Amino acid sequence: MNVDLFDFHLPPDRIALRPAMPRDAARLLVVGDEGRRDVSVHDLPGQLRAGDMLVFNDTRVIPARLEGKKGYARIGVTLHKREGPRRWRAFIRNARRLREGDRIDFGEDVAATASDRAADGSFALDFLGEEPVELLLDRAGVMPLPPYIAARRPTDARDADDYQTMFAAEPGAVAAPTAALHFTPELVRRLSAAGIGHATLTLHVGAGTFLPVKAGNTDDHRMHAEWGRIDQPTAHRLNAVRASGGRVIAVGTTSLRLLESAARDDGLIEAFEGDTAIFITPGYRFRAVDGLLTNFHLPRSTLFMLVSALMGLDRMQDAYAHAIAQGYRFYSYGDASLLLP
Structure with a gap:
């Protein structure tokens, strides 16, 4: 149709x-x-x-939206679907600055390596370290409000x-x-x-x-x-x-x-x-x-x-x-x- x-x-x-x-x-x-x-x-x-x-x-x-850096480039991440214990498929903002093998640092001792870029522009992210990914997201992530809300106001404590x-x-x-x-x-x-x-x-x-x-x-x-x-x-x-x-x-x-x-x-x-x-x-x-x-x-x-x-x-x-x-x-x-x- x-x-x-x-x-x-x-x-x-x-x-x-x-x-x-x-x-x-x-x-x-x-x-x-x-x-x-x-x-x-x-x-x-x-x-x-x-x-x-x-x-x-x-x-x-889960707090699935993260803001990180690859060098001096700002990289926005919205997790999409879990693919393994430490791997998530993610949509990337500023994806033109990201290559397979690059490391993204999100602060709070949270980092991930990008790989497996798909035709839709998404990447697989493998979170580094040994802590459960859930704990990492609690430290570095925020609630993933829909774009039509997030574009008009920041996420705050009420949204949790x-x-x-x-x-x-x-x-x-x-x-x-x-x-x-x-x-x-x-x-x-x-x-x-x-x-x-x-x-x-x-x-x-x-x-x-x-x-x-x-x-x-x-x-x-x-x-x-x-x-x-x-x-x-x-x-x-x-x-x-x-x-x-x-x-x-x-x-x-x-x-x-x-x-x-x-x-x-x-x-x-x-x-x-x-x-x-x-x-x-x-x-x-x-x-x-x-x-x-x-x-x-x-x-x-x-x-x-x-x-x-x-x-x-x-x-x-x-x-x-x-x-x-x-x-x-x-x-x-x-x-x-x-x-x-």
Whole structure:
């Protein structure tokens, strides 16, 4: 499909630079067979049915952005995907100054050697020393806020909490599964009291989620792989929900992409562990999910293509036009939508 079909104009003042407080005070646009309605995330229990199951991503964001030097040259690094105990694939700012074999010093006794430059311009970084890489990143790294926020304000101490979900347990993501940022323990208790369950899976979100689609046609876009896992007990629970007439509602596009990667053609979800580079565009037949709670996405992005595949392109263009007109806040720290096809 032509990528231009997924374009829309977003006024810059609609980009949220801070999350709503409390978290479940964010607005929620519900889009379904009954049209659309404007509520808040706090109202979510009343928008779902007893027997439904919400599926959260329990990945934990690591301080994956580093500033270093190679000689006198400044090198910016955003880690993307772990490739070994001490090796990470990384996107590089000022990459023209970097060659395979070069050492980058990040301060705080943290350094890495660059190797294996890929066609997309990324490098493999091998961190030096014997300390666990997690400790090195805690010393020298910062939270990897999305570019559309980082370009407008510096990362600060608040982001260490704001950019982490209440479900964060498995370190490895370099971007938050932001739909789950809206949830609080109290909201989860209210959902449970309404008969709405929840489960978790793990997908370590990579920095590729922020890369623009540069191709003119979706057939020519290459997705970056991300590692994920669904264990057998979770797969069994989700299959049981659907067998009993409940709905599986993915919280976030990361949860949805992993569920669809783990599903058989007949809709049964299987245990899964490994990489997925699934790219969902209109025409895709959904097998594992019955709905999606997600934030509002960038124009021309793979995520806007995904929600258009779920709900229809015309319907999502109309929903986004409504959200913009009504002052909804967009992107990672913004408001949410509940999509029920």
